[in-house]
Amino acid sequence: METTFRMIPAGNGMIWVVGLSGALLVGVLALLVWLAISSKKVELCVKPGELTIRGGPYGRTIPLNELDLERARAVDLTVERDLQGKWKTNGSELPGLQQGWFRLRDGQRALLFVTDRKRVLHVPTTEGWVLQVSVEAPAALLAALRKARL
Numbered sequence: 566m567e568t569t570f571r572m573i574p575a576g577n578g579m580i581w582v583v584g585l586s587g588a589l590l591v592g593v594l595a596l597l598v599w600l601a602i603s604s605k606k607v608e609l610c611v612k613p614g615e616l617t618i619r620g621g622p623y624g625r626t627i628p629l630n631e632l633d634l635e636r637a638r639a640v641d642l643t644v645e646r647d648l649q650g651k652w653k654t655n656g657s658e659l660p661g662l663q664q665g666w667f668r669l670r671d672g673q674r675a676l677l678f679v680t681d682r683k684r685v686l687h688v689p690t691t692e693g694w695v696l697q698v699s700v701e702a703p704a705a706l707l708a709a710l711r712k713a714r715l
Contacts (some may be wrong), residue, residue: 618670642682647671
């Protein structure tokens, strides 16, 4: 004759752990999808006295008097490797995208919106950091910034 004894059932702790882990994973996935989509919609709007970067979590308005437009220049980051973003401090780095705050290889603090390393406008600021943006025509953006300066 066989006698069977059942273990006392576990509490709901495991269900909560699985549920919270699943919610966290869904949240991280949603964040990554949002970053990927928003990186395709970043716009730079030049107005008299300001540059507005729209799109993504790092968009902002920068007064043109904070940009050192005399030292700004178009760069090819595949050639000027010292100006490449190396250490991410608060940003996102996905294949073909560096967006947010980084330290460059030369140690400078930089706000990057880089998708194409060959076409980048590199703009030092008077605030101790550098702005880098990938645009089709970096020289044209620089000319527009210089024209809009008050």
